[in-house]
Amino acid sequence: MSARVDRIAKNAPAECDAAILERIANGEIGALGELYDRHRESVRRFVSQATSGAEDVDDLVHATFLEAAKSAGKYDGRESSRAWLVGIAVHLLRRRRRSLAQFFTVLSASSARSRSVDPRTALEARTDIERALARISEAKRIAILLAEVEGLTCEEIATALGVPIGTVWTRLHAARAELRAALAEEAR
Amino acid sequence: MSKSRCPRSFEAEASRDGRLGADERASFEAHAEKCADCTKAIRELDALGARLRSAPVPRADDLQARRERTRLLSDFNRGLVEPRKKSRAQLFALVPIAALVVGIAFALHRVGRGVAADASVSPEPGTEWSSKVDGEHTVIELDRGTLAIVVSHGPGARPVVVHLPDGELEDTGTTFEVSVENGHTSRVSVDEGAVVLRLNGRQPVALAAGGAWNAPPPSFVAAPASATSSTVAPESTTKSADAGAAPATSTSPAIARATGSTSADEFNDATLALDRGDACDAAGRFGRFLAAHPSDAHEEDAAYLHVIALQRCGDAAATKEAARDYLARFPHGFRRSELEPLAR
Numbered sequence: 001m002s003a004r005v006d007r008i009a010k011n012a013p014a015e016c017d018a019a020i021l022e023r024i025a026n027g028e029i030g031a032l033g034e035l036y037d038r039h040r041e042s043v044r045r046f047v048s049q050a051t052s053g054a055e056d057v058d059d060l061v062h063a064t065f066l067e068a069a070k071s072a073g074k075y076d077g078r079e080s081s082r083a084w085l086v087g088i089a090v091h092l093l094r095r096r097r098r099s100l101a102q103f104f105t106v107l108s109a110s111s112a113r114s115r116s117v118d119p120r121t122a123l124e125a126r127t128d129i130e131r132a133l134a135r136i137s138e139a140k141r142i143a144i145l146l147a148e149v150e151g152l153t154c155e156e157i158a159t160a161l162g163v164p165i166g167t168v169w170t171r172l173h174a175a176r177a178e179l180r181a182a183l184a185e186e187a188r
Numbered sequence: 189m190s191k192s193r194c195p196r197s198f199e200a201e202a203s204r205d206g207r208l209g210a211d212e213r214a215s216f217e218a219h220a221e222k223c224a225d226c227t228k229a230i231r232e233l234d235a236l237g238a239r240l241r242s243a244p245v246p247r248a249d250d251l252q253a254r255r256e257r258t259r260l261l262s263d264f265n266r267g268l269v270e271p272r273k274k275s276r277a278q279l280f281a282l283v284p285i286a287a288l289v290v291g292i293a294f295a296l297h298r299v300g301r302g303v304a305a306d307a308s309v310s311p312e313p314g315t316e317w318s319s320k321v322d323g324e325h326t327v328i329e330l331d332r333g334t335l336a337i338v339v340s341h342g343p344g345a346r347p348v349v350v351h352l353p354d355g356e357l358e359d360t361g362t363t364f365e366v367s368v369e370n371g372h373t374s375r376v377s378v379d380e381g382a383v384v385l386r387l388n389g390r391q392p393v394a395l396a397a398g399g400a401w402n403a404p405p406p407s408f409v410a411a412p413a414s415a416t417s418s419t420v421a422p423e424s425t426t427k428s429a430d431a432g433a434a435p436a437t438s439t440s441p442a443i444a445r446a447t448g449s450t451s452a453d454e455f456n457d458a459t460l461a462l463d464r465g466d467a468c469d470a471a472g473r474f475g476r477f478l479a480a481h482p483s484d485a486h487e488e489d490a491a492y493l494h495v496i497a498l499q500r501c502g503d504a505a506a507t508k509e510a511a512r513d514y515l516a517r518f519p520h521g522f523r524r525s526e527l528e529p530l531a532r
Contacts, residue, residue, distance in 0.1 A: 029261050029529050030496070036257055045245045053246065062260055069264050129243045147205070148237040154206050169205055176201070176236060183239075
């Protein structure tokens with residue numbers, strides 16, 4: 001019943017994201033729940049793939065929506081906030097990378113890995129496309145995932161990442177080349 | 189891309205990434221129709237995109253998704269009530285540290301008395317259970333057997349959640365006992381404090397001190413969690429003298445049919461009204477439902493949807509009153525964090 005109640009509460013009548021974010025900016029908590037229900041899956045998918053399935057995916061998703069709620073008053077009014085949310089997630093991923101880098105300089109990398117499984121075994125358990133994605137840099141991985149999986153235009157990606165559109169094109173080209181090479185190697 | 193002889197094949201990627209103007213794009217598309225190399229380049233790009241979209245992504249189960257949703261709304265609410273600046277860099281520095289703590293704090297108990305971070309656990313012989321710290325919760329996993337649990341609520345103690353094969357049990361301050369048999373929760377009894385029991389496909393049950401919940405006998409088929417269901421398993425609950433428990437009473441199917449329109453029908457009609465956008469009508473229907481069926485299995489959902497309907501109908505005063513009514517009826521309700529701001 002809860003799934004149906006959730007659906008009814010969030011679905012009738014459908015509002016554009018801009019209206020929901022305006023309600024969030026006015027402190028309406030239920031509106032944040034609606035935004036979360038609407039975009040949780042796509043944000044979670046992106047974060048999971050961008051981090052190659054890190055264990056803190058849920059924390060990153062949580063932080064993304066919390067940040068979105070705090071920034072709701074600055075939303076630019078687009079009908080769909082998906083690109084905006086993904087941009088927030090990218091921003092948090094960068095900070096996470098910097099924090100992890102600082103953390104791992106204090107502890108040795110092998111003891112700091114929180115996985116209880118040998119990373120080599122974990123990698124082997126994945127599909128070839130997941131292994132190929134894990135092999136390219138995070139910047140290229142984010143760009144190609146935003147373009148091919150999340151369906152963002154290059155202009156939207158450039159805005160989300162805060163980089164020139166030419167940089168996006170370069171990263172996409174390099175990502176495709178490296179992925180093809182990695183997949184060809186997997187196939188041998 | 190495989191080596192290509194056509195000098196225009198690079199335009200396949202340029203077109204895909206929006207680098208070509210409208211005329212250039214049209215020109216390339218016309219060319220590609222007659223060029224095997226460029227057609228192949230387009231197909232290779234499409235295939236790579238399809239493979240990326242097919243990469244599996246682990247989905248959070250429904251219970252985990254609901255917990256995350258509740259956590260988000262609670263944190264947002266806390267931020268509204270007690271806004272404070274916090275360095276985001278500090279927040280994110282905690283992520284890898286928390287992950288490391290999870291790894292270090294993980295422990296597997298098979299027999300004997302155990303300590304699960306913020307709870308003292310006494311398992312009966314043969315019980316299979318484990319515990320770990322998961323973010324801001326201490327999670328106890330009970331696979332089989334019976335655990336007696338005393339939860340610590342001192343400063344800094346984390347809330348305790350017991351994961352069951354068919355749901356979860358959230359502690360809200362207390363001493364309780366929970367049993368699992370054949371992959372199903374069979375009994376929960378509370379000595380002190382209160383718990384909320386959430387089992388898949390069932391309404392949440394709040395149990396206070398002295399209360400107990402027993403699973404229905406195996407001959408009954410549990411009803412799917414649907415407003416139109418007319419077969420509800422006769423779970424037995426013992427309501428404690430301490431108010432606050434929301435008893436999961438069942439509606440007798442025989443009596444319901446004898447009176448014509450059932451409470452389930454009325455609840456369903458109200459939700460349909462809300463679903464089609466008729467918020468004011470839905471608000472009236474939910475209000476009448478709650479007055480006529482105060483102990484119905486759909487009571488909590490109806491009380492919550494009543495608030496939503498009133499809000500959408502634009503009646504701020506009634507929304508506030510209904511939200512307060514929900515919080516009074518269900519102090520441990522599933523939607524409390526969402527409705528608390530509406531009650532202020």
